[in-house]
Amino acid sequence: MQIDLTGKTAIVTGSTAGIGLATATGLARAGARVIVTGRTQSAVDKALQQIRTEVPAADAEGFPGDLGTAAGCDALVQAHPTCDILVNNLGVITLLDFFETPDSEWERIFQINIMTGVRLSRAYAQKMADNGWGRIVFLSSESGLNIPADTIHYGFTKTAVMSIARGLAKRLAGTGVTVNSVLPGPTMSKGLSVLIEEQRAEGQTMEEAGKNFVMQERPTSIIQRLATVEEVANMIVYACSKEASATTGAALRVDGGVVDTIA
Incomplete structure (x- = not known):
């Protein structure tokens, strides 16, 4: 399969390292124009340099800002009003016992792991639908199904984004816009x-x-x-492709078989 995303613009949140950077690199390799996001200009510049080293012909730009806030999301949308592909990758995890996790940490992780994707999908999805084509991917986790006892608040957010992805896929039924969640292990x-x-x-x-x-x-x-970050990114890039046109509302597992169920 030759994935060709030439002419498509992709925004990948939290893409200066890890799965996000591997995804941005994979999308650039497929020909997409990629917007790399991170909290600082230095981190964004470093990521862009790495992408251009691996994909010399990459069409990539950067956006520095805190997308864990409404103001940061608004600034991204103002700088880049439209996109064809949105990968809601930004997320954080903290290892805290349930009885030691304060309200402030629940609120912080909720804003970053859930509301960033909600805000950006709300901003971009209707424009995708108007154009008759779009791809939205939420990064969940096997922890959204196997809720870890040592980070319940994190597991909760990963279950939530699966629900959002499924519901938004149904909301966008028949528009040509697909919405999926990807569950790394x-x-x-x-x-x-x-x-x-x-x-x-x-x-x-x-x-x-x-x-x-x-x-x-x-x-x-x-x-x-x-798993390697590239193995996870391969699934994300596929979900963003034209070839994945019949894949929507799905929870796509790249968990190495950790979740011990067939479905």
């Missing part, structure tokens, strides 16, 4: 790699440490290793 992203590095035994490779982490924390994994 344990992935060698920047945050997780730091955690694994801290736990890595002397003489152990990162690959071995990652495998041990997966088997300890997610023993139902079928691949029995961490």
Whole structure:
């Protein structure tokens, strides 16, 4: 399959590292014009440089701003009023016991993990529908199905974005705009790699440490290793493609088989 997104503009939130950066790179490789977003200009510039190194012909721009706020989302929409593809990747996770998680942390993670995608989808989806074509992807997680006991507030947000994606797909029925959620499993992203590095035994490779982490924390994994950010991005890029025209309202799992159900 040759995915060609030439002529399409894609916005990927939280795309200066990890899954977001891999997704922006994959979309640029497919020919899309990509808007890279991050909190600081330096992070955005670094990501753009990496994308252009990997994809010399990339058509990529940057937007620095805090999309975890309504003002930040408004500024992005003002700078880039339309897009064909919106990947709601921005998200944060904190490991906090339920009884030690204050209201402020529930509110913070709600604003970033849920409301960013809500605000931007509300801003861009109708314009996509008017054009008769569009792709919206929400980044959920296997933690939205297997709610982790040590970060309940995070799991809740990942369940919520699945619900939003499903409902919005139905709201946009017949318009040519598809809406899906993608559910990664344990992935060698920047945050997780730091955690694994801290736990890595002397003489152990990162690959071995990652495998041990997966088997300890997610023993139902079928691949029995961490996924790479590129493996997750491959699913996202497909969901953004013209070829995925009959895929909508779906929760697309890239969890390595962690979720122990058939459906």
